[in-house]
Amino acid sequence: MTGITNQDAAARARAVIPGGVNSPVRAFGSVGGTPLSIVSASGPTVTDVTGREYVDLVASWGPALLGHAQPEVVAAVQEAASRGLSFGASTPGETDLAELVIDRLDGGIEKLRLVSTGTEATMTAIRIARGATGRDVVIKFAGHYHGHSDGLLAESGSGVATLGLPGSAGVPADIAGLTLVLPYNDRDAVRAAFEAHPGRIAAIIAEAAGANAGVLVPEPGFNRFLVETAHAHGALFILDEVLTGFRVGPAGWWGLERAAGETWVADLVTFGKVIGGGMPLAGIGGRADLLDLLAPLGPVYQAGTLSGNPLAVAAGLATLRLADAEVYARVDAAASTVSNALDAALTDAGVAHTISRAGSLFSVAFRDGEVRDYADAKDQDAWRYPPFFHAMLDAGVSLPPSVFEAWFLTAAHDDAALDRVLTALPAAARAAAAA
Ligand code: PMP
Numbered sequence: 001m002t003g004i005t006n007q008d009a010a011a012r013a014r015a016v017i018p019g020g021v022n023s024p025v026r027a028f029g030s031v032g033g034t035p036l037s038i039v040s041a042s043g044p045t046v047t048d049v050t051g052r053e054y055v056d057l058v059a060s061w062g063p064a065l066l067g068h069a070q071p072e073v074v075a076a077v078q079e080a081a082s083r084g085l086s087f088g089a090s091t092p093g094e095t096d097l098a099e100l101v102i103d104r105l106d107g108g109i110e111k112l113r114l115v116s117t118g119t120e121a122t123m124t125a126i127r128i129a130r131g132a133t134g135r136d137v138v139i140k141f142a143g144h145y146h147g148h149s150d151g152l153l154a155e156s157g158s159g160v161a162t163l164g165l166p167g168s169a170g171v172p173a174d175i176a177g178l179t180l181v182l183p184y185n186d187r188d189a190v191r192a193a194f195e196a197h198p199g200r201i202a203a204i205i206a207e208a209a210g211a212n213a214g215v216l217v218p219e220p221g222f223n224r225f226l227v228e229t230a231h232a233h234g235a236l237f238i239l240d241e242v243l244t245g246f247r248v249g250p251a252g253w254w255g256l257e258r259a260a261g262e263t264w265v266a267d268l269v270t271f272g273k274v275i276g277g278g279m280p281l282a283g284i285g286g287r288a289d290l291l292d293l294l295a296p297l298g299p300v301y302q303a304g305t306l307s308g309n310p311l312a313v314a315a316g317l318a319t320l321r322l323a324d325a326e327v328y329a330r331v332d333a334a335a336s337t338v339s340n341a342l343d344a345a346l347t348d349a350g351v352a353h354t355i356s357r358a359g360s361l362f363s364v365a366f367r368d369g370e371v372r373d374y375a376d377a378k379d380q381d382a383w384r385y386p387p388f389f390h391a392m393l394d395a396g397v398s399l400p401p402s403v404f405e406a407w408f409l410t411a412a413h414d415d416a417a418l419d420r421v422l423t424a425l426p427a428a429a430r431a432a433a434a435a
Pocket of ligand 1: 061116117118119120122145146147148158207212240241242243244272273282
């Protein structure tokens with residue numbers, strides 16, 4: 001052991017990194033206490049700087065579908081690294097990955113451009129939509145998070161929700177004014193927005209299933225309604241699968257809706273997280289005529305020094321090749337085991353709660369009744385979460401450090417890991433009750 005504590009590590013970091021973190025939710029701002037400083041991870045666990053191991057239900061906020069440091073994924077990255085870290089030129093692997101993703105979505109997208117982050121993917125999708133339609137206004141939903149580009153932070157989920165912010169300083173009012181923020185699952189609000197802004201709306205962007213203000217499940221037919229309404233008004237529909245893509249199923253949330261009989265297709269689809277298997281990789285997919293608006297073919301400019309980085313592509317390819325039906329069945333089963341036990345523990349402790357579930361993603365809200373939209377998500381006894389979170393952490397389980405985040409299971413959560421979670425839940429539920 002090094003003798004270093006998480007407190008030492010955090011203090012050192014705070015002196016040189018804003019808030020001690022390179023992404024805000026890591027700072028434990030809403031749960032209090034000292035963030036973990038992680039030195040390694042393997043399968044279902046992460047290990048902090050003190051050498052303590054935790055069962056991890058953050059999974060790098062989604063990417064670690066197979067569990068951490070999956071040996072075949074690590075080997076693929078090592079092999080790629082031995083051939084060079086970045087070429088700034090095309091590689092056969094990029095085409096392999098594009099073919100694999102297009103094949104997996106089977107009619108959902110025709111072409112794919114790779115970038116490095118989900119933020120870039122949604123930002124570029126919106127630029128394509130504006131370029132294609134010649135219109136400026138974009139509809140997004142309150143509590144949905146699409147990354148941190150200027151136009152998409154208004155009433156955003158994720159860390160913006162955790163910190164209770166309306167948006168971000170530094171975003172020019174003229175840019176924020178081009179984003180209409182509507183309540184999720186509210187068809188009348190969508191119809192009214194198109195009526196109020198005839199000929200001005202370029203696109204609706206929506207998370208395939210909301211997972212950044214806790215889980216917000218789209219009501220049956222809501223995504224279809226969004227596609228149809230956008231098209232009826234000459235606008236495009238951008239499906240944000242950065243979080244859900246390749247996580248809730250082999251073809252993301254869209255694939256689950258297809259399996260349930262839906263036939264709609266989005267104009268543009270954004271990917272991130274699992275597509276890079278833990279490395280920085282994301283993508284914009286969609287109709288060929290729309291993707292071909294991108295430079296060098298078309299007038300919509302987008303570029304990236306590290307776009308399609310060979311190590312990231314190797315990790316993504318290895319991950320997606322391993323992510324077969326059995327992997328998804330394991331993740332689904334693990335999610336059911338944990339969410340059922342969470343439900344039971346909170347019920348036994350007499351804590352009002354609602355668990356929302358979208359595929360293998362779920363979250364808890366400390367309230368009775370359904371959580372349909374961001375207003376519902378905010379209307380809960382959120383103060384019950386910090387003691388619950390810390391009781392779990394003390395018992396060796398690392399949960400997302402915000403009640404507004406989904407819990408992430410992986411295919412590596414075996415019985416031993418799940419038992420540790422289940423054993424910890426009753427005392428945490430009692431801590432929530434006592435709060
Ligand atoms: N869209 C969604 C739905 C997300 O969940 C996220 C990240 N949590 C993003 C976009 C942004 O991705 P990134 O953090 O890679 O920029």
